[in-house]
Amino acid sequence: MNSADLGRRVGVPSTALFTDQYELTMVQAALKAGTADRRSVFEAFTRRLPEGRRYGVVAGIGRVLDAVENFHFDDEMLTFLREQNVVDGPTLAWLADYRFSGDIWGYPEGEVYFPGSPILRVEGSFAECVLLETVILSILNHDSAIAAAASRMSAAAGGRGLIEMGARRTHELSAVASARAAYIGGFSTTSDLAAGFRYNIPTVGTSAHAFTLLHDTERDAFRAQVDSLGRGTTLLVDTYDVTEAVRTAVEVAGTELGAVRIDSGDLLLVAHRVRQQLDELGATETKIVVTSDLDEYAIASLAAAPVDAYGVGTQLVTGSGQPTCSMVYKLVARAGSADPAEPMRPVAKKSLGAKSSVGGRKWAARRLDEHGVAEAEVIGTGAVPAELADRQLLVELVKGGEVIAREPLDTARDRHIAARAGLPMSAVQLSRGEPVIPTEYV
Template identity: 85%
Template structure:
């Protein structure tokens, strides 16, 4: 596309691309914007170095004129978007990229790959954190996903409400709190379970977390308290009927005087399993596989579409809306869009309003898109805790049915307001 546009003389036309999704994953009530910070970093550093240009030349993928253009590539346009952590709905213009066609079209894959992955993980994390209530959630999915996506998954989970991660690389890169426990291998290494517990407590202190389901849980809990004393920090249960075992372990710990010892449960948890343990004496959950695979929805199905472009090659030419009109359920709405969330008399969201042209006065103060990059320079850098707090506020501003785990439609409708060219 780039090579052909350069040859046709249309590569420099001012263009507007938007990221949106036509529908939420089946049964989901809202989506979560995550990965925005990573997108901005990626765009800022998007380059074609000598090795990449050599590959393109050697394989004959593009011509010399295109190679020369790529060698000097720097994004110089503007990016607008929903603030990271915000919720979204079908049709929400989650991100808007403006600049020449050539510089914007090259960013499609990198933007979508980040937003689709991170938003899917954050949405699953949000549902899990809602189900968990005040109980903390530990991200433990690094061994269940691609090694390069594990750190991004931990970041997205934190945005969605998880409190910590077992991935030290995520702690190093994003300053996410890190925690962890021993594995069954550590217990099996030693001649007895008692020896394993003794080694761990001697090294890490009585506040450590001991894994108690390698052999017999009842015996393990007794041994753990004998060695660590009633100050034992926590025990982890990783198998069996978690509801039943947690009740039995809590009773045993209390009888042994370890009333302050916490119970952490793991073992293929998802939001439904977490909700089913609401009445159990559980203090924290560790979640891996279901989290990093989006709890059944590993992508947010976002697309990156041209919605407006200059009517001519003149730098001052006005924008005209463009949109795909073919059948098959993949039509889109043309025009450079704004978005606002209308609230009811109680301050609760009642509609996602998306439009072109002028913003109605009653929605002017409720606009969702903010400028993220201007003339190629990133102007928004946020601490991850601020993003996480924003998501908590955004979710709290939705109708109560947003957090129901039963299948349903988006919790608020998307309404379209058309008018003007959006130039």
């Protein structure tokens, strides 16, 4: 892929109203109290992984960078806020000039994470940082959930192809973000053209059952598709009788037929029968693609089947039962003023139960065992131990309000493959379990 992998950002609208009202009312109150300019550090993290998951996948960082860059209030937005009496005049004047001018550090996209991992660290004045809370969390919670599901499916597929095809099962904008996150998690193609256009993800697609039903006979439908798309196309063979359809497909396209798709029935049994039939007809290179409400468990159950690729929709774009990562965005340190010389002091929520957090500006590193396999996620607020200095996870993403770390989507995808491979082997087990490595605070 080329430099367009960085994403087509032309015409991206402002993201400033992708937020909750209380972000703006906090700014108003802080401006009036004289505390809005206090230097602050916010961190995005999750207190736990979704139930049964052994690792999380960082996705959405590139979209967060776009959102921060495009977070500004235009005249129409300011008019809306004034007419709805959301904030007062001085706050509207402040918002009119808003541009994030701080720094952001974070786990690079595609990296894995664990409970407590400081996935994103946002530094600047209280007011400019708190405004970004909702949009950052909405992106990270959605994309990381999809990427985690995709990663589990990728591990279950064992190197076989994975096609993202969930656009019709979610909101049209979520579909684009889902395709992007799925690609990071290990999928190789998408059916969604908007995702292909925006992120240069390879797109695929041929025909549905409606195309076969349109024609007088299945043979007519296959002939029309092959005449239009060539012998290398994929023919859908389960509209009527699968055995007859496979025979007809090879008669029409010849042994150069690219693939057949099976979308119903006992996929394990049908795939074996279709493979045998294709081989007997001389179409030994014709591939088999299966679809039909697949998830990671169904994919794993087909490991012994002669399947070349899986198409996944509903379960992928809904996080395979875990549609959010429960990430939070918390103030962890702040100074008493805007003075850079004034020291920061840790702050933290001390709620009863599981909602407390750890204060302080954090670093994170992954400790490896003697075999180079991850054994702990180490998080601290002081000096980084010398033995972990070259294992630090956070990278600088935004400096002085300027994005400095955009990268091709393939880089994030490759990073995830490497990060997952560096975990203990039990990380890819589909059985429910605890995080595959512990989080240690130092």
